[in-house]
Amino acid sequence: MTRATFASILVLLLPGASYAQQAPQAADIEVDGVTYNESVPRPEEILGYVVGTRHTEPYRVVEYFRVLAETNDRVTVAEHGRTHxxxxxxxxxxxxPRNHARLEDIRDANRALSDAPASLGPGDLEIMPAVVVLGYSVxxxxxxxxxxxxxxxYHLAAGSGQEIASLLDSLVILIDPMLNPDGRDRFVDWVNRNRGATHTADPQDREHREPWPGGRTNHYWVDLNRDWLPARQPETRAxxxxxxxxxxxxxxxxHEMGGDATYFFQPGIPSRTHPNTPLRxxxxxxxxxxYHARxxxxxxxxxxxxxxxxxxxxGKGSTYPDVNGAVGILFEQASSRALESETNNGLLPYALTVRNQFATSLSTLQAARxxxxxLLSLQRDFYAGAPAFAEERGVGGYVLPLDQSFDRAHQLASLLQRHRVAVHExxxxxxxxxxxxxxxxxxIIPGGQPQARLIDAMLTSRTTFADSMFYDVSAWTLPLAFDLEILIVERxxxxxxxxxxxxxxxxSAPATLDPEAVAYVVAWDGLASARFLGHLHAxxxxxxxxxxxxxLQTRDSVKRYPAGALVVASRQNGMTQEAVMTLVSESARLERIEVHSAISALTPDGPDLGGSSAIVLSSPSIALLTGPGTSSSRTxxxxxxxxxxxxxxxxxxxxxRLAVADLDRYDVVLFxxxxxxxxxxxxxxxxxxxGGRLITAGSAVDDIIKAGFIELTERPFDLDSLTAGVAWGDRRAARGA
Ligand SMILES: [Zn+2]
Incomplete structure (x- = not known):
């Protein structure tokens, strides 16, 4: 039995087989001159079903990638991180295989485009493969x-012929099949378990209506496609x-968009391009x-x-490359959400959406070749122009003073380094x-370094825009986000x-504490102090x-503290003085914070350590409102x-569950x-x-006004006045910020 026959019999035996035969398949795409090596396992041989006839779980994706890496000399697979x-x-x-054998050399040459662009002439570029990243389903x-x-x-591993050979010779292709496995797992689990043997295309059907919080986001319901700049999540950091x-x-x-749309690829709206992105x-x-159009x-x-x-x-996956000397392309396929969906354009099968994404994956590679x-010249010229970019803006460098907050300065500097920004002592x-x-x-952050454009975009405020409408995020200035002053220096x-x-x-070294101290004192410095407090409360x-x-009088000096300092008495109920000291010292080391030892509770200036200005903190019991009726991303x-x-x-x-919950368990409820x-x-x-405390933010404030908990009146604003007399076709733009 040949493999082709085996695969088609497999399809007939599987649930959804009739669908598989009717739906447009990726196999509809015939790539001229490509034949497939039958010894390379097809996806259905590992998955047990034809791609597009079921939603594939993350673990199966990993399995297929690993099987191909084990059996194919064009493919290696590596793990670059773990999710929450x-x-x-x-x-x-x-x-x-020839490029694989010299992969490190290729990578080094490639890095020279950004590290030493002046050293590369056209002859050097001529022999360099380009590096392409295909990133899927963030x-x-x-x-x-x-x-x-x-x-x-599969196509790249099993295909043979001139077309495949030229792609593999001229490109190093990184395929990241799942940028958000936790979110995918949540989604795929839902659709697969809510679909019967005979599926329905009814958009009201349960399979089509994923429940709160949906699968878009990661474990903590964070949109990873806004996280490329702040890099708060492990997926992004990896x-x-x-x-x-x-x-x-x-x-x-x-990506995917609403089911009634068709297919989108960039360019997007030209006037809404960041000015630091070069015209080229x-x-x-x-x-x-x-290429995609064709x-x-x-x-x-x-x-x-x-x-x-x-x-x-x-901070988006298709825009971040633009400020790193590359070209990022966003693709948006109309979503079938389930295995098949009724749309304004008729029935939309999942397999067809897969087929389109496969087609534009291949056209991306053809364009790159x-x-x-x-593309190589763009990147080289982008980095060669970095010093001139900084000079034009009069930025010799940035000075980040450390006396404002060690913790926040530390976080900002670490973030800059994640983006390959050089930070010096x-x-x-x-x-x-x-x-x-x-x-x-x-x-010190040198201004004219290779990442000059990215640093400028991250650190300076931008308050005027060529086009005041945005898809969503329009402004970000990290020094403001971290509440830090950064000096921009011309020299x-x-x-x-x-x-x-x-x-x-x-x-970090453990703090050396005085065993004779009556108390240990820590200045409040943002999150690090809060975490320190958490360790002690625990x-x-x-x-x-x-x-x-x-x-504060220490053994050798007087130290001054602003309000907000934490004081830990060295003698505490049920604990030896030494145990208290060790706990304080170890917690301080973990959080990299400075502790001083007080030799007396009597202070040379200001309130003493045991008075009414030294209030005992209790560890709050906190509930966070979740589920339908709350915003998953904010929550x-x-x-x-x-x-x-x-x-x-x-x-x-x-x-x-609010009506039946025992709220007395909580001091604080967050909405x-x-x-x-x-x-x-x-x-x-x-x-x-x-006496319970409710803390609200954003749109939750509207809800508590509606509930009558507080009285606030909204400032009236007539949105329609912006579009009075504007032609219907121009109204969307006129309603801009
Ligand atoms: Zn998306």
Whole structure:
């Protein structure tokens, strides 16, 4: 029995087989001159079904990728990280066996485009393969991309003929089949378990209506496609590391949009491109688009460009490459959501959406091959122009003073380094902008370094825009987000000490504390102090908060503290003095914070350590409202913040259960955002009257106004006045910010 016959019999035997035969298949795409090596396992031989006839779980995707890596000399697969739920984040490197044998050399040469662009002439580029990243389904419920990744890997691993050979010779292809495995798992689990042997295309059917919080986001309900700049999530951090190891020239980002649409590929709206993205990037985006157009025309698939989606916010997967000397391309396929869906364009089968994503995966590779020299030159010229970019803006460098907050400065500097930004220590005295910094009191970020455009986009405020409408994120200024002042300095001769490296829990020394001290004192410094407090509370230590500024007598000096300092008495109930000291010292080491030992509770200035200005802190019992009626993304941020960053246990309390829940367990209820149904919040009222504290933010404030908990009047604003007298076709633009 030949393999082809085996595969078709398999299809007939499987549930959904009739669907598999009717639905347009990826196999409809005939690539001229490509034949397939029958010894390479087809996806259905490993999965047990034809791609597009079922939603593929993350573990099966990993399995197929690993099987191909084991049996094929064009493919290696590596794990670059783990998700919150401990799923592997994998990528395949696909290229010719000859390129695989010299992969490190290829990577080194490729890095020279950004590290030493002036050293590379056209002859050097001529012999360099380009690096392409195909990234799929960062939104877990936009599932077709990942299925297309399986087909793309098979096509490249099993195909033979001139077309395949030329792709593999001229490109190093990184396939990241699932950018968000946790979200995909949630989604795929839902659709597969809510579909019968005979499926329905009814959009009201349960399979088509994924429940709160949906599969778009990751474990903490965070949209990973906004996280490329802030890099708060493990998926993003792992991906950034991989990105900067390879520094691709072309990045494809596969998504889905509303089911009634057709297919979109970039260019998006031209006026909504970040000004730090070079014009040449947009020209190449246009050239690449012709390849997708040709591929989809051949299939009779309608599409559009330039009408929606922008390239402004660098925290998106298709825009981040634009500020890293590459071209990022966003793809949006109309979503079938389930196995098949009724849409304005008729029935939309999942298999067809997979087919389209497969087609544009291949057209991406063809474009990269044909435009290889243009893409390599773009990246080289992008980095060669970095010093001039900084000079034009009058930016010699940035000075980050460390006296504002060690914790936040540390976080910002670490974030910059994740983006391959060089950060240096200050090791000689420096006077800038009328301020003097001693060695160790500031960090220096050179302005004209290769990442000049990215640094500018991250650190400077931008308040005027060519086009005031945005897809969503329009402004971000990290110093404001971190509440840090950064000095922009014109001079280019800033003294550069050694490259700064983050102090980790392992590298930080335990605080040396005085065993004779009456108390240990820590200045409040943001999250680190909050986590420090959490460690002590978890060990049942009593901790006081100083509500006023004071001076402290240590053994050899007087130290001044602003209000907010934490005081831990060295003698505590049920614990030896030594145990208290060890706990304080170890917690301080973990959080990299400074502790001082007080030799007396009597202070030379300000309140004493045991007075009414030293209030005892209690560890709050917190519930966070979740579930339908709350915003999963806003709620997820708060959950992540308490659970991951503060290390504080927090109960997720579904809004639907509020009426039957025992609210007396909680001191604080958090409502981070949403649109709660009328009366859903009513059970909170008696609890608030009895002393419970409700904290709300964003749209949740509207809900508590509706519930009558507070009185606020909205400032009236007549949106229609903006569009009075404007032609209907221009109204959308006129309603811009
Ligand atoms: Zn998406």
């Amino acid at each position: 739920e401990d799923r592997p984040l994998i990528h395949a490197v696909v290229t010719s 939104h877990g419920d936009e599932a077709s991309g990942t299925e297309a990744a399986l087909l793309t890997l 991906r950034l590391k991989l990105y900067h190891e390879w520094r691709p020239q072309l990045v494809a980002d596969f 990037n947009q020209e190449l985006t246009g050239d690449i688009a012709r 591929a989809l025309d051949k299939l009779g698939q309608l599409y559009f460009t330039q009408e929606v989606f922008d390239d402004f916010y660098y 044909d435009l290889r020299m243009d 200050l090791n000689v005295p420096l006077s800038v902008s009328g301020r003097r910094f001693e060695p160790g009191q500031a960090l 280019t001769d800033l003294p550069l000490g050694p490259e700064w490296s983050a102090l980790t829990s392992e590298s 060990a049942d230590l009593q901790v006081r908060l100083m509500t006023r500024a004071f001076a 997820g941020e708060v959950w992540d913040f308490f659970s991951s960053y503060l290390g504080v246990p927090i109960s997720l309390l579904d809004l639907e 981070a955002g949403g649109a709660a149904p009328d009366s859903a919040l009513a059970p909170l009222e008696p609890w608030i009257r009895a």
